[in-house]
Amino acid sequence: xxxxxxxxxxxxxxxxxxxxxxxxxxxxxxxxxxxxxxxxxxxxxxxxxxxxxxxxxxxxxxxxxxxxxxxxxxxxxxxxxxxxxxxxxxxxxxxxxxxxxxxxxxxxxxxxxxxxxxxxxxxxxxxxxxxxxxxxxxxxxxxxxxxxxxxxxxxxxxxxxxxxxxxxxxxxxxxxxxxxxxxxxxxxxxxxxxxxxxxxxxxxxxxxxxxxxxxxxxxxxxxxxxxxxxxxxxxxxxxxxxxxxxxxxxxxxxxxxxxxxxxxxxxxxxxxxxxxxxxxxxxxxxxxxxxxxxxxxxxxxxxxxxxxxxxxxxxxxxxxxxxxxxxxxxxxxxxxxxxxxxxxxxxxxxxxxxxxxxxxxxxxxxxxxxxxxxxxxxxxxxxxxxxxxxxxxxxxxxxxxxxxxxxxxxxxxxxxxxxxxxxxxxxxxxxxxxxxxxxxxxxxxxxxxxxxxxxxxxxxxxxxxxxxxxxxxxx
Amino acid sequence: xxxxxxxxxxxxxxxxxxxxxxxxxxxxxxxxxxxxxxxxxxxxxxxxxxxxxxxxxxxxxxxxxxxxxxxxxxxxxxxxxxxxxxxxxxxxxxxxxxxxxxxxxxxxxxxxxxxxxxxxxxxxxxxxxxxxxxxxxxxxxxxxxxxxxxxxxxxxxxxxxxxxxxxxxxxx
Numbered sequence: 012x013x014x015x016x017x018x019x020x021x022x023x024x025x026x027x028x029x030x031x032x033x034x035x036x037x038x039x040x041x042x043x044x045x046x047x048x049x050x051x052x053x054x055x056x057x058x059x060x061x062x063x064x065x066x067x068x069x070x071x072x073x074x075x076x077x078x079x080x081x082x083x084x085x086x087x088x089x090x091x092x093x094x095x096x097x098x099x100x101x102x103x104x105x106x107x108x109x110x111x112x113x114x115x116x117x118x119x120x121x122x123x124x125x126x127x128x129x130x131x132x133x134x135x136x137x138x139x140x141x142x143x144x145x146x147x148x149x150x151x152x153x154x155x156x157x158x159x160x161x162x163x164x165x166x167x168x169x170x171x172x173x174x175x176x177x178x179x180x181x182x183x184x185x186x187x188x189x190x191x192x193x194x195x196x197x198x199x200x201x202x203x204x205x206x207x208x209x210x211x212x213x214x215x216x217x218x219x220x221x222x223x224x225x226x227x228x229x230x231x232x233x234x235x236x237x238x239x240x241x242x243x244x245x246x247x248x249x250x251x252x253x254x255x256x257x258x259x260x261x262x263x264x265x266x267x268x269x270x271x272x273x274x275x276x277x278x279x280x281x282x283x284x285x286x287x288x289x290x291x292x293x294x295x296x297x298x299x300x301x302x303x304x305x306x307x308x309x310x311x312x313x314x315x316x317x318x319x320x321x322x323x324x325x326x327x328x329x330x331x332x333x334x335x336x337x338x339x340x341x342x343x344x345x346x347x348x349x350x351x352x353x354x355x356x357x358x359x360x361x362x363x364x365x366x367x368x369x370x371x372x373x374x375x376x377x378x379x380x381x382x383x384x385x386x387x388x389x390x391x392x393x394x395x396x397x398x399x400x401x402x403x404x405x406x407x408x409x410x411x412x413x414x415x416x417x418x419x420x421x422x423x424x425x426x427x428x429x430x431x432x433x434x435x436x437x438x439x440x441x442x443x444x445x446x447x448x449x450x451x452x453x454x455x456x457x458x459x460x461x462x463x464x465x466x467x468x469x470x471x472x473x474x475x476x477x478x479x480x481x482x483x484x485x486x
Numbered sequence: 487x488x489x490x491x492x493x494x495x496x497x498x499x500x501x502x503x504x505x506x507x508x509x510x511x512x513x514x515x516x517x518x519x520x521x522x523x524x525x526x527x528x529x530x531x532x533x534x535x536x537x538x539x540x541x542x543x544x545x546x547x548x549x550x551x552x553x554x555x556x557x558x559x560x561x562x563x564x565x566x567x568x569x570x571x572x573x574x575x576x577x578x579x580x581x582x583x584x585x586x587x588x589x590x591x592x593x594x595x596x597x598x599x600x601x602x603x604x605x606x607x608x609x610x611x612x613x614x615x616x617x618x619x620x621x622x623x624x625x626x627x628x629x630x631x632x633x634x635x636x637x638x639x640x641x642x643x644x645x646x647x648x649x650x651x652x653x654x655x656x657x658x
Contacts, residue, residue: 032492160523171630177640185646194521195504195586206503207496209649216646228643246647249507250634253647276647277639280631281507282581285652295639316643323641356645360499363648400502403652427498433651465509472512473635479516479528480632482538482555 012366014393016111017423017430021103027096028428030059034093035211041154042081050077053089060092083148087222090215097212098357104425105352108364112423115267115348134223135178142169143186144221147214150193155210158199166190174278182220184276188248189213191281208427212360225355230314230322234271236263237331238308238321239339240301241365242420242435243451245288245403249281252288254454256298257365257422257435259343260310260321268347270365273298273321280476286405286462287469289454297325303455307334319350337438337447340367340420363422368395368432373414386410388419388432398424398431407459408434408450415439500649507581515577517628520590525578526624529570539570540621546592548608549616557621567609575608576601 037045037052045052053073060069069092072085081089109116134140146165153162166186173183189210196202220226239259246253253276260271275296279288293299301308313327344365352361371388378385386397399410401424413419416437424431436449453462495501516538518527526542531554539560541552552560552570562568567575578587579601588595593607 032497160521164521167630171633174633174637177638177642180640180642181644181646184644188646188650192503195582197590201589204493204496206498206501207492209499209501209503212499213646213649220646245652246644246650247506247652248647248650249504251644251647251650252652253644255643255647272643273641274643275639275641276644278634278637280634282510282512284506284509287509292639296641318643320643358499361645361648400653401651405652426500427494468509468511472509475512475516476632476635479512479530479538480628482536 012368012390013111013113014390014395016107017395018393019107021107024100024103027059027100030055031093031096031100031211032208034089035207038151038211038214039155039205039207041152041157042076042079042086043152043154043157044079045077053077053081056089056092056096059096063095065092065095083144086148086151087144087218090218093211093215094219094355094358097359098354101352101357101359101362104359104362105364108362108423108430112364112366114345114364136173136176137223139169139173139179140182140221140223143173143182144218147218147221150214154199155205155207156199156202158193158197160194160197163190163194163197179226180276181226182217184248184251184278185213185217185220187250187278189217191249212358216355216358219355228316228318228320228353231317232315233327234260234262234310234313234315234321236266236310237261238271238273238298238310238328239334239343240298240307241336241339241344242422242449243299243302243454244363244401244422244433244435245405245450246276247284247288247403251276251278252291254289254292254296254299254451256302256451257363259339259347261343268343269319270344270347270349271315271319271321273323275299275323280472282476283469283472285403285469286453286457286465287472288405289456290466290469293455295325296323297328297330298323299451300455301330302449302451303453303457304330305333305335307331317350318353318356335447336420336436336449337367337418337445340365359425362425363433365420365435366423366432367418367420369418371395371419373416375414386413396429396431397421398426398433401433403450405453405462405465406450407452407462408437408448412439412448413437417445500651502651502653505583508583510577510580515573517631518574518578518581519627519631520578520582520587521627522620522623524620524624525575525587525591526620526627527574527578528624528628529574532569540624541568541570541574542616542620542624543567543571543575543591543608543613544616545590547616548591548593548611548613550613551616551618551620553618553621555625559618563615566612567605572605575605579604 033052033055037049057073072088173179241257255274277291309329314322388395418438422433524542529539531537552563
């Protein structure tokens, strides 16, 4: 990997992010009565997309919003402009990653018009979507500093109604996590600091996801061949968990290998956490067991989206032969081409490129992640910081194991102005033998003491909840 | 105004703003939450396995209420916090941390205060009994909470979950 390329400046990046930051700052105080200093925010966004098809609508939206007369349609236009700018940032970053990693370019450039247009124009649950939009617009008017419990509580009925319908899971899960986070930070006026970019990200994504067709990611083909897992990325908020397996897919009968993902997610009560969560997911995706055992999986007609997401169905999968993750990373990964990214998913936070890094020296720099310190890999003089915050508690991989490693398979990410490496697995050589530690080692089950204890705690929690509920319901 | 004055934390898309709830045993207090302007929850009876109490403390006034699932007032909750409200506060501190609980209840607590300090900060103000009507709401919130157990898992990707990385770094 040419790590030096990851440190080089990218043309236009700072300017694009400055326009985003300007708008984000206006959301801190709210759009109801924008303060004089905040007026440049929406205007700066409009100026940044002046050369695009969005120009006229965003210019009008900015003008009305600055005058304190912005309505729902205007806020949607501003959210779209912000998303487009970050989409451009994403593209520039991914181009740089491709150069640095030297992987084959994504096949078939994204065909945004075709995909967005073709996404079925049906509008599921229009009333719920309208209610969600209206809540999000109220949030934007109040601003993060104006958020209080009454305002945040307005999301609860919408979220409850949406969660019941698996087709609305994507927007429901986002709103649920976002609202819970806002609730925990109430009142906004008393906050010491505001996660400015994060909340603007969540707000604008949620707003766009309520539009017809935005969240649709239908299967566009099927996959038959061999799936070689690389590792598991785990996501969790108070009431949801997702495990996403990154893998190389080798089509049967030849053809170029592809980088794919398979995901499984479940809503959960907030008292069920950490390593206890695997058991909620395990029954729904046999792939997790295969990952835990270090095996390949044979796919037969597995549905796959235009983005390379396998829509997992156990009926289309059969556990195969042993497959060493580091062998996959050394042999199959370099030749595997990524799929094009869906238009709405072009955002820097969604960059998660599997890479194998070897031949580094590990440094532990003073200061936590916020001070730009922590575990750093030194690749021939180039710094690549390890995103230790993203090493899940639900597995045996620890930042310490990274420190002692000689090879690291991870996801290359980008956040707050720099590239980071999220470790999925590390390898170290002990007495001439290489030993691997995987973040997802407990996915299929574990005999590890801490893992067993966490799973038992979660099982007990669920049992107690059900039993107590029974008592209450019986009256 | 986007002049680069934002800190790394403020510029991060994926920073963890709220630490994950800490695991706790649910047998005594199966449900606790900060909602509807109250610290509220469901507490198991110490003596009768078949009975649970619905207990709450209001923010700012600390007005408290406690009744059984059959809507009988708790005998201990006359004049002061009963033996259900106390564990409710203790478990809330376990789950959310003392700081967040104190902030929600608008309780005067020194930084580093524990559940006991929080309890005495509230009882010293001699709070009165709140209206018992909260019980029905708490009950419906508990049902909503339990509803998460019944929702089906899905294998369609949720790209937005990339904003919510699972991490162990903050776990105690």
